[in-house]
Amino acid sequence: MNKAITDGVLLMPPVFSNGLDMWSSGNGTPGSDTYEGAPNAALVPADQDFGGCLELQKVNSVQKLRYKGETPLLPGCYLRIRARIKAIAGTLPSVRIAGWAGGAGGTHINDKVEVGPTVTLATYGDVVEVAAIVGPGARGGVDMAWGSQAIYGHFGLDLTGANGGVVRIDDIEIEDVTRFFLRDMISIVDVRDYGAIGDGLTDDSAAFIAADADAQGRKILVPGGVFFLGDDVTLNAPVAFEGTVTMPVDKMLLLTKSFDLPTYIDAFDDEELAFGKAFQALLNNADHDSLDMCGRKVTVTRPLDMQAVVPNKTSYATRRVIRNGQFDAASGPAWDTEVVTSEATYSANDARTLTEVVNIANIAVGALVEGNGVGREIYVRSKNVDAGELTLSAPLYDAQGTQNYTFSDFKYMMDFSGFAGLSKFVLSDVEFQCGRYASGIRLSPTGKAFHLRDCFISRPKDRGVTSIGTGCQGILVDRCQFLSSEDSEDVPDRTSVALNVNANDAKLRNNRSTRFKHFALLGGSNSVVLGNHFFQGDGTNAGVRTAGLVIADNYCNATITGNYIDNCTIEWTNERDPEPDFVSGFSFAAMCITDNIMLCGNVAPWFSFVVVKPHGSGHFLNGVTISGNRFHSINGNIDRVERVDTSFSDLNFSLTKNLTFDANAFHGIDKQAANPLRIRHAAASVAQSWTVGVDGDLPFGGRVLSVDSIVAHGPILNAGSGVHFVTPYVRSEQGALGDQATLIWPTAVRGEVSLIARMDR
Template sequence: MNKAITDGLVLMPPPFSAGLNLWSREDGTPGSGSYQGQPNAALVTNDQDFGGCLELQKTEATQKLRSFAQTPIQPGLYLRVTARVKAVSGNLPAVRIAAWAGDVNGQNVAGVPQVGPSVTLTTYGEVVTVSAIISPANRTGVDLPWSLQTVYAHVGLDLTGANGGVVRIDDIEVEDVTNVFIRKLMDWVDVRDFGALGNGTTNDAPAFLAADAAAAGREILVPSGVFRLTQDVTINSRIRFEGTLSMPANRKLTLTRNYDLDTYGQAFGSELEGFKRALQALFFFTDYVTLDLSGRRVEIPEPINVAALAGITSFTSRRVVRNGSLNAVSGPAWETEVVTSVATYSAAQNTTLTNVANVANIPVGALVEGTGVGREVYVTARNVGAGTLTISQPLYAAVGTRTYTFRRFKYMLDFSGFDLMSRFELEDIEFNCLGVGSGVLLPMSGSTQRFMSCTFNRPKDRGISSAGTGCQGMFVDMCQFLSNEQSVPAVDRTTIAMNVQANDTKLRNNRIVRFAHFAIINGTGHLIHANHFFQGDNTTAGVRRAGLVFTQTNVSTVVTGNYIDNCFIEWGNEHDSEPEENGEFSFGGLNIVGNVFISSSTSTAFRWIVIKPYGPGHFLSGFTLSANSFRSFGVVIDRVEMVDTTFATLDFTRSRNVRVEGNSFNNVSQWIINPVQVTHTQNTAAETWNVSAGGFVPFGGRIRQVQSVAPEGMITNVSNAPRHVFPYAVPGTGAGGNQAQIRWGEAVKGKALVTMRMDVPA
């Protein structure tokens, strides 16, 4: 920086040869006396050291020499005033740089130093250089720190000490030395100043650490070049990259003041590598819990194995990745691994496959398919030596030896390498799967993972998969799942938005469009609230599939406030190695309350609530269906619920605590309710009245209890004489058990309101 060049400033005072009338013997201000014609001053033209110079005899206590010229003073400008002086004869004086400070009004700026350090001349003929730096900046190295009031100077020098001595003075120089202060002026330090080479091979890590230690609040500059770091490096200062870094895969870069994708992308020359390195640091850096993707899109050409990237298999501190988009780029790395193998299954070891052929080729995290295998069963561990696989759920009908298919889907973020990971959150992330790969595979165990305001766009196979119990207590809030199969008929779709293997998940305020299923859910204690999932298609009288699938009997789950569109709730026990009822909790704990169910272009056989027992003996024991709205468009469907008897039916002689009430039915032929209230009119006197609940009994169940018989009007005998008799009831009569007999003890006729139930209190 040189303002004499860049701004055209005239800094130099005139040479003495231009005339002594240009030099003041006072302060240099207009009207002050000059050295022109003074007896103690003369020009010398041929000095052996200086050439032309001023010879001056000291006659005053402080002999002043000032230029009449005004040298400009500006903020950010550093001027060095230099004089070369030698003693010729007489007393040896002291010499110092001096300058008069003037403001915009031509007045002296009082209170600022106007003389520099003094140097005593000790030898005749010895050239002594004196200098001082002038600037409005008050910093180390400035001899005359002036205020911003100062706009110009009359520069020169003073002779002090004994009078009578004669000195010769070379032309006084003023130069811009702002460049000397650049390192202090700039708010950065350059890693090259600390030994970094940037040649791509030399380990520059020590230089980076030294620059960080010296920065003292300033920013670090990494200039052009490739800087090799062969050890873990933590930078605690802000840092800016013009060049790039290279590091071994197992070494970590932690930027504590620039922890965002922009900086990491600049550091490694690509947003993909920057994302991986920032994600790697997230598991080791404790000052931040959030990685901000800076609203940018990262192209992902292959699945990211997060545990391998982090170099750990267990992590339970809260971490968040937010605010960006991951975009799958087509390539061979996304191809699903498919392995076929023979294995043996026993109900005694109901989460283990033994005698597994070519077990070494079966990847952990693979989906298990085969006869007798329920949906969303995954391989959670592999023991090659023992020839065994551990699987996430029991198999309902697979005892013996048979062939299985194992499909290992590929996920944009794969956390399955974590044996334990908890409290990991993804917020405002768009997973642009684009039919290339799947979204996220959760860790094998852990709790309270959280997905907030994320979008899963066109996953190839799955949006979110849980292969183990890493979904315990998971939150999925305000997310969108957009299928890759939206133009495919519902019956032919294979993609699933998500699955759950453990307990206590919260699925809330999500929107799910045209998947085979929204969620396959094992475990208990789930809250499923205010989601909108629709799975219709453009097929006339199309077959619909389940939106929610519960895979065990006692779910202790609330499904409330959802918009359930062209799909149904399926409740079975396909994850049970002994699916027949054997004294365990049967179908209970499911509360379906306040939802909107609709359908369109379906067949009349469509149902919204389906119970599918995979073994005999099961019954309803605690089920609520209330305050829901059921509406069909374009066709009148038969009824809203059914039991799928593919494997077994329910034992309705054991139903307990079933509450079906307050629902509305539109374009539905048969309403359902429990308890059922029937107004029975007996026109012919009879001792036994056979009262039918008709099709109102939910799931085609039987009547287990008559709660009340309330006559409406007079009960009379065959002669129309009033009779005041009290009947008793026999429930569960008739061919389907959906009738009750009201027995009066004598033949009577009349009208009565009969309240019947398909259940009894527990």
């Protein structure tokens, strides 16, 4: 910036050859003496060094030379005054640039430094340049800091020292040098000033560190170029990148005052690489708990191995957050599922291990395991190649012996499986646009309290969120959307799963899931499923439906409340029990399904909303509450809302305990089950024994284990139509299915009664 050009301001004094009446021997103020006609001053028209110049003899203790014109001082403007001078004869004087600070109304601004550095002339004929800078601020290199009150100056030079010397002075120059201070004025520190080269080869780490140490709160500028950083670099000052940096995978760039994804993208000029480096910094920087993506979209061309980008961390347990951004999967072969078929041996005595695994080196940790007797959502948690053993995420229910297994390694946009453990990690307001190319998130083998909130997992190819071990312990999934890539597929053709959980204490709250094969498989206990909407219908008439929610732990201690469950079932199973026959314990216990909206339409009549599927004999219901739900079937009735899937085994209804099935609403349901069940029975002819059947109205086709009460409706009459004032006793579990009760009267009677039958003890 040059004021003489940009603002039309005249800074340069006239040349001496124009006359000496504009050059003062005083301060340059109006009325001060000039050198016009002075005996100690003369114009030299043709000096060999200067051309035209002023020859001046020193006759005063301080021989002043000042331009009488008022050189303006504009706000934020810095001026450099320069003069070239040489000694001709006599005593050698000293010389310095000098001025007079003028304020409004021609007042003198006192208490300001009005002289520059002094230079002593040492040799006759040698040309010496003297200079000084004047401006409003006391910046480095400013010789005369005059503040904001000085609005003009009279500038020139002083000769000091002994009198008598003769000097020649070239025309004095005044120029705008604000550009020298522009960086300081906008608080910028340029890494090039500290030795950075920016050729992509030279290690500029030390220069970056030195610039940061000198920044003192100013912003660091990384100008155009490619700067190689061969070591860890921490910048505690704000930073702006015009150029880019490159560094080894194991070296970190910690931007403590500019910690957000856009700055890292500016730094590395590669979205995927920048995100990895920012995540690396997040796990190695105590100053920030979160990485703000600032709404940026990162195009992902391959699975993001989250541990590989942080090679100095194999586990992490401090709360960290990634928030406010989007990941978009780009098509390519990196997302192709790797499928390996290998022979292996399984024993229920070592329920989570496959041994003698053939081709184990090619089986990936995190791969889905499929085979005879393998439940849903079983994954490889770890492997020991030397021992030929795979550790599984859960036991198998019926795979004793040796067989071929299929291992499918899905590819995830964000893969944490390389960590041994990861706890208290949060993804907030992040969208995963899987595009049918990739799956969403794979969790670490161990960890606690992974939190997914206000996120979208859109169109995953295979899986939304996958737990391959216990990295889902205490998982929190809140207000998220799981949008299937299989909307157009009929239900039997769907294969994708929104999420699975293996460990305890899962919380799924206020989520929405569309048309997956399953919304969630919960393999642990103490789960809370609250306020979710998951739906899985299709356009097929009398179509089949899959489980929206799979509870894969018979003693589940689960609460399923306030959900909108649309065209799918709640399936409760023990398919992860290596010895599925009941021997001891609580069996299918501690389930609470309350206050849900359950809707279906165009389904096969045998569809049911709640299905219990035991994988072994002897199991029973124990401590189950299904209450306050609204069951509704449209476009055709269904038989009942609850049933037992007897593909493997039935329940033992003679052991049912503490089952409450009441206060539900039924619309379009043929059998409206309840327990306790109110039955009204009329005997038109006298009999001593009345058989009362429940006609399938007890839940799950249960047995009549007890009758709580019997109330007569009107008189109980004997054969002579006399009123009979006695009550019967009851025999329960009558009939071939045990679903009848027999009322035994002291004598043959007729009449009508209501009774309360129960299928539990």
